[in-house]
Amino acid sequence: MIRFVDATKIYSNGVIGVKNITVNIEKGEFVFIIGPSGSGKSTFLKLIMHEEVPTEGEVYVNGYSVHDMAHSEIPYLRRSLGVVFQDFRLLPNKTAYENVAFAMQIVEATSREIRRQVPLALGLVGLSKKAKAYPDQLSGGEQQRVVLARALVNNPAVLIADEPTGNLDPKTSIEIMNLLEEINQRGTTVVVATHEKSIVDSMKKRVITLEHGEIISDVKKGSYSNEN
Amino acid sequence: MKIRTMKLLIKEGAQNVIKNKLMSFASIMTVVATLFFLGIVLLLAVNISSNIEAMKRDLEITVFLNVNATNYQREEVVSFLESKKDAGIISEYRYESKEQMYQNIKESLNDDSLLEGFTVDNAAESFYIKLVDPNSSDEIITELSRFSGVNKDNGIGYGKDELDKLEGILKVFNYIIMAILAVLMIISVFLISNTIRLTVFARRRQIEIMKYVGALDSFIRWPFIVEGLLIGLIGAVLSFFITSQVYKWLQGFINGILVNLKMATLRIMEFGPVAFRIFMIYSIFGMVIGGIGSLLSVRKHLNV
Structure with missing residues (x-):
């Protein structure tokens, strides 16, 4: 599903993103990527969605060779991924419904499919009643739910979340995490970068710890505390 | 798409x-x-x-006959113009007699003293010719200049070159x-x-x-x-x-x-x-x- 083979990313200004990472994430897994700021969590995710390209090594995602990819292939890779960001990234001039529908319009879904799938996705994240609201009329937690609905609506094989709860209060954070777990239980591979200790500890999932761009531990049913 | x-x-x-x-x-x-x-x-x-x-369409070829041109010489020109008109090269032409020219000059000068010494006999007969195609002017002008009755010195005028x-x-x-x-x-x-x-x-x-x-x-x-x-x-x-x-x-x-x-x-x-x-x-x-x-x-x- 996701495979890094000795992948290294050094930015043009010399900063090391990740260094010699080799890791394998199987279909249906739920994986936390943890580590302090600057440890390479974001770079790890950026390599998965081809926001960055490895300077060395190989990255395979959903059958695409990210390290060696034609520009025209990138949209198709991203369609196979659902992506959730810390800062939400909703289109401000579209309603919650339209934001979710947009992800389907991009893949040229029929309007009947859109009318059927979008309410389902909004229902799944518990936002059916706010379908007509614009992002600035929604709370942070609600916006993140819309983002989740958007990420899910095309049934991606992999869901990637970069600090999805970074801007949310603890209670909402737990709700979002529960949603991610629910999504995972439906068969979607979920990769979450975070530094929310309490959440990682309570969920008992696979935990990959990065430091200075290198994997220093990879534990099944791990927690933040047993990182060494 | x-x-x-x-x-x-x-x-x-x-x-x-x-x-x-x-x-x-x-x-x-x-x-x-x-x-x-x-x-x-x-x-x-x-x-x-x-x-x-x-x-260009309004442009006329002006042909003056010699002052002492005979009737025969004039008729030569007329029959030439008629044949060209029949051939569709000339769209129309107009003839002015000595008297008409004299009158025209007299009217335009507005002062009889200037006409002193100028009589009807000094006036020339003239033709004003309009062409169907202004570009055929050179040919017509050469042919006209061959007639003995046509004034050879500045007798043919045409503004096309300008x-x-x-x-x-x-x-x-x-x-x-x-x-x-x-x-x-x-x-x-x-x-x-x-x-x-x-x-x-x-x-x-x-x-x-x-x-x-x-x-x-x-x-x-x-x-x-x-x-x-x-x-x-x-x-x-x-x-x-x-x-x-x-x-x-x-x-x-x-x-x-x-x-x-x-x-x-x-x-x-x-x-x-x-x-x-x-x-x-x-x-x-x-x-x-x-x-x-x-x-x-x-x-x-x-x-x-």
């Missing part, structure tokens, strides 16, 4: 024009100004060439104007691409999001192109309206002056007959300017 996607992208582009009122207004005004200049120059060129054509020279100068003038217009076009493409670039820049985050969700470049590009085409088209329609009004006003004004100056052969054309052509030229140029402008501005933001 599927039809429903195309519809969606066109709708998106149209909404952009409305949502970014200020930018759209600025771009539309750029189109209006460019096309207005283009139109005025085009109309000027059309008027110049139509007036030259009219002058007109040809004028036309040559105007042609050069036309080329210069074309060059200026081409520059103007390029400038307005850049002006529009800059204005649209501002809207693209304002929406670069939106473009980024679209790219993260997996939108194809064309999906992102088309709404902007539609926006550019629409801006061009709206600008064209507005500019066409302004041009037609300004032109009609100028037409009345200048024609009035020409009539007052007794230069009625020269006149500014009606707008009606060229309206459709001008409208098409405006629409096409407007949309080309707008489309290229937006393509240029969206291009570099697509490499996310």
Whole structure:
């Protein structure tokens, strides 16, 4: 599903993103990527969605060779991924419904499919009643739910979340995490970068710890505390 | 691309024009100004060439006979002209006798003392010939000059050479104007691409999001192109309206002056007959300017 083979990313200004990472994430897994700021969590995710390209090594995602990819292939890779960001990234001039529908319009879904799938996705994240609201009329937690609905609506094989709860209060954070777990239980591979200790500890999932761009531990049913 | 996607992208582009009122207004005004200049120059060129054509058609070959030309010599010329008329080379000709010429001169001088010593006998008979095709003039003039009755010294007059020279100068003038217009076009493409670039820049985050969700470049590009085409088209329609009004006003004004100056052969054309052509030229140029402008501005933001 996701495979890094000795992948290294050094930015043009010399900063090391990740260094010699080799890791394998199987279909249906739920994986936390943890580590302090600057440890390479974001770079790890950026390599998965081809926001960055490895300077060395190989990255395979959903059958695409990210390290060696034609520009025209990138949209198709991203369609196979659902992506959730810390800062939400909703289109401000579209309603919650339209934001979710947009992800389907991009893949040229029929309007009947859109009318059927979008309410389902909004229902799944518990936002059916706010379908007509614009992002600035929604709370942070609600916006993140819309983002989740958007990420899910095309049934991606992999869901990637970069600090999805970074801007949310603890209670909402737990709700979002529960949603991610629910999504995972439906068969979607979920990769979450975070530094929310309490959440990682309570969920008992696979935990990959990065430091200075290198994997220093990879534990099944791990927690933040047993990182060494 | 599927039809429903195309519809969606066109709708998106149209909404952009409305949502970014200020930018759209600025771009539309750029189109209006460019096309207005283009139109005025085009109309000027059309008027110049139509007036030259009219002058050519009005141009007459003037043939004076010798003062002592005989009736036989005159009839030779007449039968030549008749045969050319039958052959469809001469459209019409007119004969003036010695008496008519004398009268004409007398009338135009307005002062009999100047006519002293000039009698009907000194006047010459003359022909005024209009050609179907002004370009056949050389041939006719050579043939006419062979007749014994025709005055060999300045007996044949024709203004075509002067007109040809004028036309040559105007042609050069036309080329210069074309060059200026081409520059103007390029400038307005850049002006529009800059204005649209501002809207693209304002929406670069939106473009980024679209790219993260997996939108194809064309999906992102088309709404902007539609926006550019629409801006061009709206600008064209507005500019066409302004041009037609300004032109009609100028037409009345200048024609009035020409009539007052007794230069009625020269006149500014009606707008009606060229309206459709001008409208098409405006629409096409407007949309080309707008489309290229937006393509240029969206291009570099697509490499996310």
